[in-house]
Amino acid sequence: MIGFEYARAASVADAVRQMAESPDAKFVDLMKMDVERPAKLIDVSKLPLDQVEETAGGGLRIGALVANSDLAYHPLVERRYPVLSSALLAGASQQLRNMASVGGNLLQRTRCPYFYDLVTPCNKREPGAGCSAVDGLNRMNAILGTSESCIAVHPSDMCVALAVLEATVRVTGPRGERVIALSDFHRLPGDTPQRDTNLEGDELITSVELPARGFAANHTYLKIRDRLSYAFALVSVAVGLELEGGAIRQARFALGGVAHKPWRNAEAEAALQGRAPDEAAFAAAADLMLREARGFGHNTFKIDLARRALVRALSQAARGTPQSQSSKKIT
Ligand code: SF4
Numbered sequence: 001m002i003g004f005e006y007a008r009a010a011s012v013a014d015a016v017r018q019m020a021e022s023p024d025a026k027f028v029d030l031m032k033m034d035v036e037r038p039a040k041l042i043d044v045s046k047l048p049l050d051q052v053e054e055t056a057g058g059g060l061r062i063g064a065l066v067a068n069s070d071l072a073y074h075p076l077v078e079r080r081y082p083v084l085s086s087a088l089l090a091g092a093s094q095q096l097r098n099m100a101s102v103g104g105n106l107l108q109r110t111r112c113p114y115f116y117d118l119v120t121p122c123n124k125r126e127p128g129a130g131c132s133a134v135d136g137l138n139r140m141n142a143i144l145g146t147s148e149s150c151i152a153v154h155p156s157d158m159c160v161a162l163a164v165l166e167a168t169v170r171v172t173g174p175r176g177e178r179v180i181a182l183s184d185f186h187r188l189p190g191d192t193p194q195r196d197t198n199l200e201g202d203e204l205i206t207s208v209e210l211p212a213r214g215f216a217a218n219h220t221y222l223k224i225r226d227r228l229s230y231a232f233a234l235v236s237v238a239v240g241l242e243l244e245g246g247a248i249r250q251a252r253f254a255l256g257g258v259a260h261k262p263w264r265n266a267e268a269e270a271a272l273q274g275r276a277p278d279e280a281a282f283a284a285a286a287d288l289m290l291r292e293a294r295g296f297g298h299n300t301f302k303i304d305l306a307r308r309a310l311v312r313a314l315s316q317a318a319r320g321t322p323q324s325q326s327s328k329k330i331t
Pocket of ligand 1: 110112113114115121122123124125130131132133134141149150151152193
């Protein structure tokens with residue numbers, strides 16, 4: 001048995017203070033799998049961070065402890081940010097969505113099987129040990145933004161929609177508060193795959209903020225997976241379009257299941273600006289999006305799968321016929 005200290009935080013300030021006093025402490029854990037062995041676990045689950053509020057700028061502030069299902073079914077999210085609602089409902093199972101928080105979802109670590117298998121080398125779990133996935137079973141691994149050290153993917157659905165919405169993450173720590181753009185929150189593996197995010201070890205996520213623009217009219221979240229429920233994405237796509245006079249005024253799209261972070265490409269998005277929303281334009285944008293993709297054997301099929309999923313998702317969004325998640329809805 002591995003001993004550790006447990007402490008419940010009484011407030012956000014208390015959580016930050018306890019963390020500053022105990023450098024070996026953690027707010028979240030992977031202890032059950034023995035991947036992490038913190039000396040102290042600080043319980044933040046009772047902090048008052050479970051509200052969804054409108055902001056002065058017309059957006060939404062979502063507390064870090066709002067449950068995924070509460071967020072998916074929130075009337076303002078359903079009406080103004082349906083791509084987020086849809087992505088949340090595509091994730092995990094109803095039971096997990098009832099328990100999982102927004103902050104925890106942001107901090108999900110990879111589902112690369114070698115990360116959880118303590119007897120195989122993994123640079124993310126043990127820096128310098130090597131990567132078992134590059135020449136191993138890598139069907140679920142990354143095709144974009146990989147490095148020699150790690151080809152893991154970020155597993156969240158929610159974050160792919162947050163990337164399209166250009167959300168920001170508010171964090172607090174001993175040096176005060178700061179705001180991190182969602183695009184800068186998760187990192188590519190590079191030669192430090194042990195770091196998933198740019199959150200410092202002594203910082204706590206307090207909220208996620210959405211700008212006013214929600215792409216409610218033309219959006220979709222398409223998730224391709226091995227079975228329809230309770231499976232991580234092979235490839236997923238979030239899309240938000242603004243159409244005007246039969247042309248695309250603005251296009252945003254992100255891929256999930258293909259990289260160490262939700263994957264956007266400014267050049268591919270810009271290529272759709274001013275174009276008619278037709279399959280030729282979408283195929284050209286998808287080619288740009290996947291231009292740098294590289295497979296590792298078992299996962300090479302993902303390159304073509306991602307290209308076709310993106311074209312389909314863009315078409316769904318343009319038609320205003322988003323992928324339904326109605327089977328996931330508890331009414
Ligand atoms: Fe570990 Fe990353 Fe390699 Fe998977 S891909 S074995 S997480 S280093």
